[in-house]
Structures are given as C-alpha cells and as structure tokens.
Amino acid sequence: MNILDGKLVSAKIKEDIKKEAAVFTAQSGRKPHLVAILVGNDGGSETYVASKMRNCELVGFESTNIRYDVDVTEDELIDKIKEINQDPNIDGLIVQLPLPRHIDPEKITETIDYRKDVDGFHPINLGRMQRNLPCFIPATPYGIMLMLEYYGIDTAGKKAVVVGRSNIVGSPMSILLARNNNPGNCTVTLTHSRTANLKEEVLAGDIIVAAIGRKHFVTADMVKEGAVVIDVGINREESAETKSGFKLYGDVDFDEVSKKSSWITPVPGGVGLMTIVGLLKNTLEAAKGTVYPK
Ligand code: NDP
Numbered sequence: 001m002n003i004l005d006g007k008l009v010s011a012k013i014k015e016d017i018k019k020e021a022a023v024f025t026a027q028s029g030r031k032p033h034l035v036a037i038l039v040g041n042d043g044g045s046e047t048y049v050a051s052k053m054r055n056c057e058l059v060g061f062e063s064t065n066i067r068y069d070v071d072v073t074e075d076e077l078i079d080k081i082k083e084i085n086q087d088p089n090i091d092g093l094i095v096q097l098p099l100p101r102h103i104d105p106e107k108i109t110e111t112i113d114y115r116k117d118v119d120g121f122h123p124i125n126l127g128r129m130q131r132n133l134p135c136f137i138p139a140t141p142y143g144i145m146l147m148l149e150y151y152g153i154d155t156a157g158k159k160a161v162v163v164g165r166s167n168i169v170g171s172p173m174s175i176l177l178a179r180n181n182n183p184g185n186c187t188v189t190l191t192h193s194r195t196a197n198l199k200e201e202v203l204a205g206d207i208i209v210a211a212i213g214r215k216h217f218v219t220a221d222m223v224k225e226g227a228v229v230i231d232v233g234i235n236r237e238e239s240a241e242t243k244s245g246f247k248l249y250g251d252v253d254f255d256e257v258s259k260k261s262s263w264i265t266p267v268p269g270g271v272g273l274m275t276i277v278g279l280l281k282n283t284l285e286a287a288k289g290t291v292y293p294k
Pocket residue numbers: 140163164165166167168169170191192193194195198211212213214232233234235271272273275
C-alpha cells in the first residue's frame with residue numbers, strides 16, 4: 001500500500017503558486033484576490049473558509065471573507081455578488097455551500113461572473129469542462145487530478161468507479177476521468193444511491209473515488225486487490241480526544257481497504273488539502289487571465 005500524500009503534494013504545488021503569485025504581484029502592482037462569502041455559522045463551513053483564507057495568505061494572495069447572518073435575503077446576496085463581479089481588483093469569488101433553505105444555490109451560482117467562478121460551479125464552466133475547453137474546474141476534482149498527475153498514476157484504459165454524483169464532486173470527477181487527457185482516458189462508472197449491485201460495481205474499479213458523505217462506507221470487501229482508492233469524504237464526529245472537539249473520518253474504511261489498495265488517500269491529509277490547491281490554482285489563473293483573457 002502506498003499513500004497518496006496530500007500534505008506533501010499540496011505543499012509542493014503551493015510553493016509553485018507562491019512563486020507565480022509573486023511574479024503577478026510584481027508585474028501588476030496588486031496581489032491575486034479571492035473573496036469568500038459565508039452565510040450563517042455552520043461549523044464545517046467556518047473551518048473550510050478559514051482554511052481557504054489562511055492558505056491564500058500563505059501563497060501571497062489577498063483574501064476577503066464577507067460574512068452574512070443566516071437570515072440575509074437572496075436579493076441582498078445577489079446585489080453583493082453583482083458588485084463583486086464589477087470590481088476589477090477581485091479575481092475570484094466563492095460562496096460557501098450549503099446555503100440556508102430560503103436561498104436558491106443555483107441562482108447564486110449563476111449570478112457569479114463565470115470568469116470569477118473559481119469554484120467552477122457555473123454552468124458555463126461545467127459545460128466548457130465537458131467539452132475539454134479552458135475553464136475553471138471544480139476545486140475538489142481538480143485537486144484529485146493534480147494528485148494523480150503528481151504520482152504518475154496510469155489511468156488510461158482503466159476502469160474508474162465514482163461513488164456519489166453531486167454537482168461539486170462526483171459528477172465533475174466522472175467527466176474529468178473520462179476525458180481524453182492524461183490523467184484521464186478511463187472507462188467511468190458513476191454510481192449513486194439508486195445504483196443496483198453497488199458492491200459489484202465498485203469491485204470492478206481499478207480506480208475508486210468515494211464521495212458519499214458516510215463514514216467508512218467503502219469496505220475492504222468492495223475493493224479489488226491493487227485498486228487506487230481516492231477518499232473524498234469528510235465526516236465530522238464529536239470527539240473528546242482532539243483539541244478541536246471533533247474528529248474527521250473518510251468514506252473509506254482506511255485500515256482495512258489500505259491492505260488491498262495499491263494507492264490510497266488518507267483522511268485527513270489527502271483530498272481536502274488538494275481541494276485548497278485546486279482553488280488556489282483557479283484563483284491564480286483568474287488573476288493572470290490564462291483561462292479567460294482579460
Ligand atoms: P452529496 O451529499 O451532495 O452527495 C452524496 C452522493 O452520495 C449522492 O450522489 C448520493 O446519491 C450518494 N449516496 C448517498 N448514499 C449512498 C449510498 N448508500 N449508496 C450509493 N451512493 C450514495 O455530497 P458531496 O458530493 O458534496 O460530498 C461527499 C462527501 O465528500 C462528504 O463527506 C463531503 O463532506 C465531502 N467533501 C469533501 C471535500 C474535500 O475537499 N475533501 C469537498 C467536498 C465534499 P443520490 O444522488 O442518489 O442521493
């Protein structure tokens with residue numbers, strides 16, 4: 001068993017981003033700038049946004065966190081997004097999900113200028129990704145592809161099984177793995193809660209991506225000997241053992257599955273760190289105008 005080490009890979013890629021950001025800042029007289037909007041005070045969202053902001057500072061970006069109470073109206077949020085869309089000193093904008101029920105996430109996503117949509121959730125970016133055109137790729141799948149690339153994992157012709165079909169992880173992951181790129185060129189099966197014989201489907205996977213949101217859902221009896229296993233899951237459980245008061249678990253039963261896998265990501269220390277890298281890379285590309293020329 002080999003570890004796909006998110007800590008190592010993210011640190012290396014962040015070094016490169018930092019160098020490129022310094023060049024951008026020297027040339028343009030300002031830092032790449034990411035704005036994150038956070039509504040309410042969901043514990044997980046607070047942690048994710050804080051980590052994104054911290055990482056921006058680490059690589060020499062400017063970051064702004066705009067916070068709203070949980071009862072902010074959809075119109076207020078939309079007005080703010082429109083204002084940010086017009087601001088030439090802001091390169092990237094993310095609105096942390098989930099949003100309160102009275103706010104339509106689709107409407108919010110579509111209000112963001114696709115050229116600042118560094119989460120890659122806007123239909124224009126998703127459509128362009130499908131067509132293999134320059135675009136912002138959703139941060140988590142992007143980070144996973146960077147990880148596969150870093151370790152030189154041979155994906156061409158392999159059978160990939162993605163468990164979970166969300167718009168932000170599972171579905172874009174299935175598209176990226178199937179594209180005619182390296183990494184990519186897999187034969188992909190996208191599974192979900194209505195999949196019949198899920199265990200048999202997952203067992204056929206040379207590459208398994210688990211994005212379900214259930215602690216240790218993927219067990220050793222579902223995994224083929226030698227499979228590459230990517231665990232996206234972040235399941236928080238209260239714990240007296242940690243300073244933060246909670247512990248994180250993946251969607252994969254790491255202790256048992258790692259005995260069979262050839263490569264596997266740990267949780268924490270795997271995909272979560274690569275997601276941040278995906279976001280930082282998109283923000284840098286937004287600032288430089290490499291995806292959408294300014
Ligand atoms: P969603 O809840 O949006 O999607 C979960 C998917 O899993 C759905 O497609 C659902 O199927 C499927 N599913 C649920 N139960 C089963 C089941 N019994 N059998 C088969 N499929 C099932 O989750 P996300 O994609 O947003 O997130 C997944 C996990 O990844 C979560 O733990 C989340 O915290 C984590 N995450 C981690 C990130 C990181 O940076 N590491 C980033 C984003 C998410 P259906 O569509 O039929 O309901």
